[in-house]
Amino acid sequence: MRSSRWNAPPVAAALAVALVLGLWSVTGPDGAAQAGRIPVGMPLEFETEEQEQQYRRLIRELRCTVCQNQALDESNAGLAADLRGQIYDMTLEGNSREEIVEFMVARYGDFVLYRPPFRADTFMLWIGPFLLLIAGGLVWAQVVRQRQAMARSRELSPEERAALERLERDE
Amino acid sequence: MLRYGLPLVVIVAVLGLLFVGLGIDTRTLPSPLVGRDAPAFEMEELRDPGRTLTEADLKGGVSLFNVFASWCYSCRAEHPYLLEMAKQGVTIYGLNYKDTRRDAERYLRSGGGDPYEWIGFDPEGRVGIEWGVYGTPETFVVDRHGVSRFKHVGPLHPRLIEEKILPLVAELEAES
Amino acid sequence: MIPELGQFALILALCLAVTQAILPLVGAARGQERLMRSGTFLATGQFVFLAIAYAALTYAFVTSDFSVRYVTQNSSLALPIQYKVTAVWGGHEGSLLLWVMILAAWGVAVAAFSKALPREMLARVLAVMGMVSVGFLAFTVFTSNPFVRLIPMPGDGTDLNPLLQDPGMIAHPPLLYMGYVGFAVVFAFAIAALLGGRLDAAWARWSRPWTTVAWVFLTLGIGMGSWWAYYELGWGGWWFWDPVENASFMPWLTGTALIHSLAVTEKRGGFKTWTLMLAILTFALTILGAFLVRSGVITSVHAFATDPERGVFILGMLAVTLLASFILYAIRAPKVGLGGGFGWYSRESLLLANNALLAVACAAVMIGTLYPLVLDAFSMSKISVGPPYFDAVFMPLMLPLLFLIGIGPMVAWKQSDPVQTYRQLRYVLLVSVLLGGVWPLTMGAWSPMTALGLMLGAWIILTAVLDLRNRMVRRRARGVGAMVRGVLQPSYLGMHVAHVGLALVVIAIAMVNTYEVERDTRMAPGETVSVGGYDFTMLAVGPVQGPNYDAQRANILVTRNGREVALLTPEKRNYFSQPGMPMIQASLQRSPLRDLYVSLGEPLDQHAWIVRLYYKPYMFWMWTGGILMALGGLLAAADRRYRLKPREADVTQKRAAAGRPAAGEVS
Structure with a gap:
């Protein structure tokens, strides 16, 4: 406290008490308090089937940024309802899926995308599982080859088999 | 050695990651607007409905652009700090987000004063979307060319104001 | 007073857990019988004290003792009694208490059911479980104590999350x-x-x-x-x-x-x-x-x-x-050795x-x-x-x-022949492909991914049936009793039951992802909307009063070709603890081939409401599949050979290993 000018006002003190009691989250933005334009489940008119498909797909794949972890599709937050309105308007105006996604990313960042973009820093996210699948296949082949050799060496004496096992394990 | 070394490396890496992760604030989002021109907008003034505000009204000097609403509880908490900064000569513009004129004016009257040079009235939150607003309060620091240079989500607090916002405003004012 | 008793019991349980982590291990290392046996008593004692702590917390909930902070945060006077009891695990601290109590209960179960285990082994197992207990109990006691008091005591709690x-x-x-x-x-x-x-x-x-x-x-x-x-x-x-x-x-x-x-x-x-x-x-x-x-x-x-x-x-x-x-x-x-070789x-x-x-x-x-x-x-x-x-x-x-699930049970240990498997399974493969191809047509437009999912589901089920049949045929010579016993052998049957359960889940996912119908509508009383061949008529919307909420409830009559199917009553609830954050209470009518699902959204002008209607095919199969998987696991775990003394079991196993290679069981 370098300056007494910034002492906490009574409201902040009340907030602090609420925080201690766990009744209120002081750091969280108050995003959900206001109703928005398109409530969940609101029937909407579209000019074409494609527009409706595009709208429905977008609200499933875009994240409500004030919510904990919810798509726009199911969120009751005011912001989600507004963003649904924005997507609806842009869809009716003839914007493509890519244009709408670009619009959202330009304002809210990549965080809004439930389908992360494919680029340098998400390369391992998309490729990783398939690299692991290949690695799993190689391990499978390696182990099977080893055990095949063991199955063939059945006629060896126990000592010889043990020696072979050691040999193979250390390779 | 690969057989035991590799899993060990993976385990240690994951543990390290989780430990670093504990220190991360997962809730606030970086704004892609920082470092870019403030978005284009056109809206009415809250107290002067005849006046139309556009992005041009942000230019010419360093300012704070503060998003608030009468229904926003944490906005009340930061209001005194805004008043104090205004008194010190910081230019503060407001965006009254998803509110009604009547409620907003009552909010300003009851809050002990009005720190804002002008207040944009955005009843449907459209300008808010342009600014990537996802909760209130939010505060941007905008330089004289109308480029947003910093964003804070959630109520302002003394440490942030003293250590980040005021120095940044001073620094931007010193820029030509 | 009671909460302090609970806390005391919790701390005692921690002390016992520390002892349990050490003594049996020392006993096993030194071959001291009494120390080894202490594990059983310590595990039991730990469970008893945790049960006391748990009962104390439950008591605080049931009596609405808001001087306990955790109770204040997770209960309220108006909360119905059954939820007061379950609110014990509604938050972090209480759920952790439940966790450690269950851990102790498993410890008691291990001690009780492992009489056949060598003493050193049992002692070590219980000691390791003691170590795990120490970790979680220390976590509870030092960072997440559910018995912390709250001063001043509030008049009512903030209620359990709706x-x-x-x-x-x-x-x-x-x-x-x-x-x-x-x-x-x-x-x-x-x-x-x-x-x-x-x-x-x-x-x-x-x-x-x-x-x-x-x-x-x-x-x-x-x-x-x-x-x-x-x-x-x-x-x-x-x-x-x-x-x-x-x-x-x-x-x-x-x-x-x-x-x-x-x-x-x-x-x-x-x-x-x-x-x-x-x-x-x-x-x-x-x-x-x-x-x-x-x-x-x-x-x-x-x-x-x-x-x-x-x-x-x-x-x-x-x-x-x-x-x-x-x-x-x-x-x-x-x-550790590598075991036998295989092809x-x-x-x-x-x-x-x-x-x-x-x-x-x-x-x-x-x-x-x-x-x-x-x-x-x-x-x-x-x-x-x-x-x-x-x-x-x-x-x-x-x-x-999923494809391998169909083949695995058919293939012999050590070495088998893919050509033989192909001969055994070619007709099943053909039928699965046909079924996968045709089944989607009963639902609407054909989709390749759905067909693939249904094919794999059918494949798993049909191969399981074929394997059961083959097993019976092989035992026919030994009489009907041997046939039935062979098929009913729990571990073998359990494997197939669990696999079939998974197949049902796969079929459900394939169906519901493709053929679900979702319809957002605006409905006023008297209006009818059709979804998936069913007519939904809104009869009325009216207020209802719950113990700790009030709600609007819609009555929606579902008919098909004029015949009544169900009366659905979705609600929109306002819990007193969360004003302004209404909760949706959906209403469903479930049947084997489809669920009808209605959610009540926001009120619109006059008497109209937003209503979301779903037709969800095959959801029933998903839950049935999950239950079958669990049932299969239970059957497998109930197999007699796990309850035998080690020597008997060895003999049984050798006999099994010497038997027909294709009839082994993996569950």
Whole structure:
């Protein structure tokens, strides 16, 4: 406290008490308090089937940024309802899926995308599982080859088999 | 050695990651607007409905652009700090987000004063979307060319104001 | 006074756990019988004290003792009594208490059912379980004490989260914790075996039923959570790939792999080190799950209110568990034999493929769950990884696995012939392909992915039926009794039942993802809307009063061709504890081939409301499939050979191994 000018006002003190009691989250933005334009489940008119498909797909794949972890599709937050309105308007105006996604990313960042973009820093996210699948296949082949050799060496004496096992394990 | 070394490396890496992760604030989002021109907008003034505000009204000097609403509880908490900064000569513009004129004016009257040079009235939150607003309060620091240079989500607090916002405003004012 | 008793009991339980972690181990090292036997008494004592602590907390809830902070935060005067009892595990502290109590209960069960185990082994198992208990109890006592008092005492509590005020939520956490904690037992067996250096078929046989039972509970817990989300969250979703769901799914995947790899270890003495590794990893993943849910490191709908100190504690626990087990593993595992050899096409090689696929699937889920954290940690960017990613990555990994399920049970141990399998299965393959191709046409437009899913589902079911038939035919010569006994052998039947359960889940997913109909409408009383061939007529909307909420309830009559099908009553509830945040209470009519699902949205002008109507085909199969999987696991765990004394079991096993190679069982 370098300056007494910034002492906490009574409201902040009340907030602090609420925080201690766990009744209120002081750091969280108050995003959900206001109703928005398109409530969940609101029937909407579209000019074409494609527009409706595009709208429905977008609200499933875009994240409500004030919510904990919810798509726009199911969120009751005011912001989600507004963003649904924005997507609806842009869809009716003839914007493509890519244009709408670009619009959202330009304002809210990549965080809004439930389908992360494919680029340098998400390369391992998309490729990783398939690299692991290949690695799993190689391990499978390696182990099977080893055990095949063991199955063939059945006629060896126990000592010889043990020696072979050691040999193979250390390779 | 690969057989035991590799899993060990993976385990240690994951543990390290989780430990670093504990220190991360997962809730606030970086704004892609920082470092870019403030978005284009056109809206009415809250107290002067005849006046139309556009992005041009942000230019010419360093300012704070503060998003608030009468229904926003944490906005009340930061209001005194805004008043104090205004008194010190910081230019503060407001965006009254998803509110009604009547409620907003009552909010300003009851809050002990009005720190804002002008207040944009955005009843449907459209300008808010342009600014990537996802909760209130939010505060941007905008330089004289109308480029947003910093964003804070959630109520302002003394440490942030003293250590980040005021120095940044001073620094931007010193820029030509 | 009662809460202090509870706290005292909790601390005593911790003391007993510390003793349990040490004494039996010392006994096993020195061969002192009395110290070894102390494990049983200590485990029982620990359970008794935790039951007292748990009862004390329940008492505080039932009597609405708001001087206890945890009660204030999770209950209220108006909360109905059944939810007061279940609110005990509605928050972080109480759910942790439930966790440690279940852990102690497993300890008692191990002590009670392991009379046949060598004394040293049992002593080590109980000691390791004691160590696990120490970790979780210390966590509870030092960071998450549920008995902390609140001064001044408020007049009423803030109520239990309305989402948790539901019957599905009564069962979900205990089942899930039974599963998580059950894998602690499996872990304890693995560590005890490593400590004692005894890693033989007997060890695998002891571990198997515990593993299977833990897996059954985890399966039920996950299934119950999904079932609950389906009707309680209001918009018909049943799996969101949320980090917290993934946290329970990862140990399920490795646990499933473990069940299969244990089969090889028991029957053929193979994959021992891998089995050990899986046992350790599965337990570590359950701790990782606790970390993800309770530390706040990841944003999720289900996360508890969090506290970084707790995160550090669990992370420490995870680090100690992983590093200590790993060092032990690195010292002991090289001395473990490899087991028998086998050909490239054999039961072993297919189970190895199963394990590889499940391990990769688990890794994929982990990558998706933790990747945002990785980017964030390096301050690169904030991204979200959601259902579109997981669907794209997870599905391709599952397809070969589902295909192998059909073949695996048909293939002999050691060495088999793919041509022979092909001859056995070609007609089943043909029928599955035809069925997969035609079945979607009964629902609407044909879609290749649905056809593939249905084909694989049919494939698993038909191969199981064929295998049962073959087994009966082989035993025909020995009379009807032998035929029936052969098919009803629990571990064998359990395997097929569980596989068929999975097939039903696959069919349900394929169907509902493609042929679900969702319709957003505006409805006023008297209006009718048609969805999926059903007519929904809104009769009236009116207020109803609940104990701690008021609500608007719509009466919606569903008819088909003029015949009444159901009266659905979706509600929109306002809980007094959460003003301005209405809760949707969906209403469903379930039937074997489709669910009808109605949610009441916002009120519009005049009398009209937003209503969302769903026609969800084959959802019933999903829940049935989950129950069958659990039932299959229970059957497998109930197999007689697990209850035999070691020597008898060895004989039985040798006899089985000497028998027909194609008739072995893997469940």
